[in-house]
Amino acid sequence: MKNKIIFRKAKLSDLKNFEIIRQEKLNKLHISRLKAQKEGKGYYVICFLGKKPIGHVLIYYRGEYKWHECPAIVDLYVKESEREKGIATKLMKYAENIIKKEGYNKICLDVGISEKLLKKFYEKLGYAKVSGPYIMKYFLEDKNKTITEKINYFEKEI
Secondary structure (H helix, E strand, O other): OOOOEEEEEOOHHHHHHHHHHHOOOOHHHHHHHHHHHHOOOEEEEEEEEOOEEEEEEEEEOOOOOOOOOOOEEEEEEEOHHHOOOOHHHHHHHHHHHHHHHOOOOEEEEEEEOOOHHHHHHHHHOOOEEEEEEEEEEEEEHHHOEEEEEEEEEEEEEO
């Protein structure tokens, strides 16, 4: 019998699960996202194949950057060993349904300009480039490092 993919709202006790999914410890990042969820600013989804953690997606109801004009998908991540199995598509559909249930009719995300496969993936799901490139800068506290990326802004009607 095939294991079922289970989606649920992430919680503090999932820190070890996030580490398993990403193969790195980013507790401060995940704790800040869980705090935003608790404050009603977003929704953090984690998914499992049976009991095995395999992916997550973060939704912010108000995008983090000035070009975000609607709820934003901030971080879609599938464990490397579980990629190319349709899990990212299922996570995105799940996230879109959450946003729709919250009363929104549009969703956005950012794609690094060098991320050709990711761009193709999102376009296949109906996302279209609206603007960009923009410079996205953020501080990754767990690694004590500032990250700078050149991105394009995509949207989709839902």
